[in-house]
Amino acid sequence: MISSETTPRSRTRSLLARLEGPQTMGRGPAFWIAAAVAIAAAAAYPLTADAWTVGNAAYFLIWTFMAMGLGVVWGYAGALSFGQTAFFGLAGYAYGVITLNLGAAYGLTLVALVLAVAIGGLFALVIGYFMFYGRIQGVFIGIVTLSVTLVLETFMAQTAGPQWRIGEARLNGFNGMSGMPPLTLPWVGEDIALYPGPSLYYLLLGLVVICYLGLRIMLNSSFGNVLVAIRENPHRVGMLGYDVRLYQTLAFAIGGAFAALSGALYTAWGQYITPSSMGLTSAALPIIWVAVGGRRDITATLIGTIVVLAGFQSLTIYGSQYALVVMGALLLVTVLVAPQGLVVGAMTFLGRIFKKDKS
Amino acid sequence: MTDILRVQGLRKAFGGVVVANGIDFSLSTGAMHCLIGPNGAGKSSFFRLLLGEHAPDAGTIIFDGSDITNLRSFQRIRRGISVKFQVPGIFKALSVRQNLEVAFQDHLNGQSLNTKIHEMLDFTDLHAEETTPAGNLSHGQQQWLEIAMAVGVEPKLLLLDEPTAGMSPDETRKTGEMLHDLNARGITILAVEHDMAFVEQIARRVTVLHFGSIFVEGTIAEIIDHPGVQEIYLGTADV
Numbered sequence A: 001m002i003s004s005e006t007t008p009r010s011r012t013r014s015l016l017a018r019l020e021g022p023q024t025m026g027r028g029p030a031f032w033i034a035a036a037v038a039i040a041a042a043a044a045y046p047l048t049a050d051a052w053t054v055g056n057a058a059y060f061l062i063w064t065f066m067a068m069g070l071g072v073v074w075g076y077a078g079a080l081s082f083g084q085t086a087f088f089g090l091a092g093y094a095y096g097v098i099t100l101n102l103g104a105a106y107g108l109t110l111v112a113l114v115l116a117v118a119i120g121g122l123f124a125l126v127i128g129y130f131m132f133y134g135r136i137q138g139v140f141i142g143i144v145t146l147s148v149t150l151v152l153e154t155f156m157a158q159t160a161g162p163q164w165r166i167g168e169a170r171l172n173g174f175n176g177m178s179g180m181p182p183l184t185l186p187w188v189g190e191d192i193a194l195y196p197g198p199s200l201y202y203l204l205l206g207l208v209v210i211c212y213l214g215l216r217i218m219l220n221s222s223f224g225n226v227l228v229a230i231r232e233n234p235h236r237v238g239m240l241g242y243d244v245r246l247y248q249t250l251a252f253a254i255g256g257a258f259a260a261l262s263g264a265l266y267t268a269w270g271q272y273i274t275p276s277s278m279g280l281t282s283a284a285l286p287i288i289w290v291a292v293g294g295r296r297d298i299t300a301t302l303i304g305t306i307v308v309l310a311g312f313q314s315l316t317i318y319g320s321q322y323a324l325v326v327m328g329a330l331l332l333v334t335v336l337v338a339p340q341g342l343v344v345g346a347m348t349f350l351g352r353i354f355k356k357d358k359s
Numbered sequence B: 001m002t003d004i005l006r007v008q009g010l011r012k013a014f015g016g017v018v019v020a021n022g023i024d025f026s027l028s029t030g031a032m033h034c035l036i037g038p039n040g041a042g043k044s045s046f047f048r049l050l051l052g053e054h055a056p057d058a059g060t061i062i063f064d065g066s067d068i069t070n071l072r073s074f075q076r077i078r079r080g081i082s083v084k085f086q087v088p089g090i091f092k093a094l095s096v097r098q099n100l101e102v103a104f105q106d107h108l109n110g111q112s113l114n115t116k117i118h119e120m121l122d123f124t125d126l127h128a129e130e131t132t133p134a135g136n137l138s139h140g141q142q143q144w145l146e147i148a149m150a151v152g153v154e155p156k157l158l159l160l161d162e163p164t165a166g167m168s169p170d171e172t173r174k175t176g177e178m179l180h181d182l183n184a185r186g187i188t189i190l191a192v193e194h195d196m197a198f199v200e201q202i203a204r205r206v207t208v209l210h211f212g213s214i215f216v217e218g219t220i221a222e223i224i225d226h227p228g229v230q231e232i233y234l235g236t237a238d239v
């Protein structure tokens, strides 16, 4: 029997309905109007600032993918990964190696971007498979993932010799790779090279919006339902007939692919990547952004990451060497004041005020 | 009638503690059966063996005609077993509705999922609590919620470990009626139970477990009159 539920249009409608749901804060016209205003403001921003500042803002957007991916893995599926930077770095290097070999013509940088994300995601799938099918749980997930990223860092740092090359691309050890082309859009006449500036900013803004909405749909789908149930009680989920390890592995691979997207974009943005992008400090930062914003809500993760990054940047710009200490203090304050995250706390507060207004 | 479940020579020991000592047990399709026995007899362990949470030291488990002894828990569940644990195993931070969704979404979707959820909210009397986090429910309500999660999937075999613990006599009776309902729809039921009144209400046959072995099996009247069973419960039986 062909039911009315399976027509393409109703399928689209049911997908869109998943934009709201129990796994994501924010619903109803008020929320979506606010979201549209925020996006419009973000789109108008380049009109008010110089190209250099806009390029900087693009830099903040780059990190949000890794943060949202960590939100899925940690906040939703309950597995604290301390090594998202492994996938970030691997994809960053992959983008460099591929573009240095293939060049930037014919939109090949976009192919390199997709391949880099696929490589990072696949690597996460493999690591996730061995962890979850090997019954590694709880804090040991953090230890294993941290080890993976530190091993990669150490490995890349010793690739200074000329024998460490892949085709045209020298890995360059501790100093890292540089000189790879930025993202390039094929265009009639001349290709458009997306150096940090408004056009790259718009591309990233578009990607952030697509990824954010896509994740909302995924998290409110039956897949997302199972993820949060696993976070709450994995044993029970297995006893409802779900292969818990498979769901955890898939969630981990998705989180890894998002970290990889950040990594490849980062390399394309700055045209360099170094082993320290996989080091201890780099590995700790995403955890702080996600925890401070609120790990159990994708909106909070996104907003929190941008706010914290912008704050962090202004601290370092104004010469403070203590930015990392401030970060640590921020994490501490969060844990003490609003363990669910500062943005989640604020959103809950706003939600309550709105409800009072209505009644 | 065929057997939905056939267990042969099932054995499991934890160090010196033998929780299953060569259990032979079968359950015919459509049965409504109770498992009783004093605390520590190995009833919950027997369930865990059936569910694949413990790997047996010896023995086989045949479910619905095929050997499931080496299957993982989730694979056994997918073949049509469902369970309500002794300690409620619900998702405390998730709403009542989400708990039910996770339980049923693999079998149903769209409107039929919604219908089933409403049916179960009716049945558990939890309509008002639909969006309440399950952890905020009373103990009895949590118990109901887990029963609903277990029965809503309409399994072939339903395992219930002390389903009425902590329930009022009224609720206990209601549970019994519901189990009769399910059984009439063809679901085989195996329940661990202490409350003999409840056992009488639901079970046609009863198995007594003692020190990990089957002590005796029979109709409820035979069990009640059995002198050995009384001694077991008074703690005076020889091993």
Ligand SMILES: Nc1ncnc2c1ncn2[C@@H]1O[C@H](COP(=O)(O)OP(=O)(O)O)[C@@H](O)[C@H]1O
Residues within 6 Å of the ligand: B014, B017, B018, B019, B037, B038, B039, B040, B041, B042, B043, B044, B045, B046
């Ligand atoms: N994982 C385990 N390790 C060691 N001993 C156990 C384990 N599980 C159960 N037991 C022991 O097995 C015996 C039977 O327990 P259980 O099956 O829970 O009994 P019942 O449900 O009949 O009250 C008890 O003595 C208990 O302490």
Ligand SMILES: [Mg+2]
Residues within 6 Å of the ligand: B043, B044, B045, B086, B161
């Ligand atoms: Mg027990």
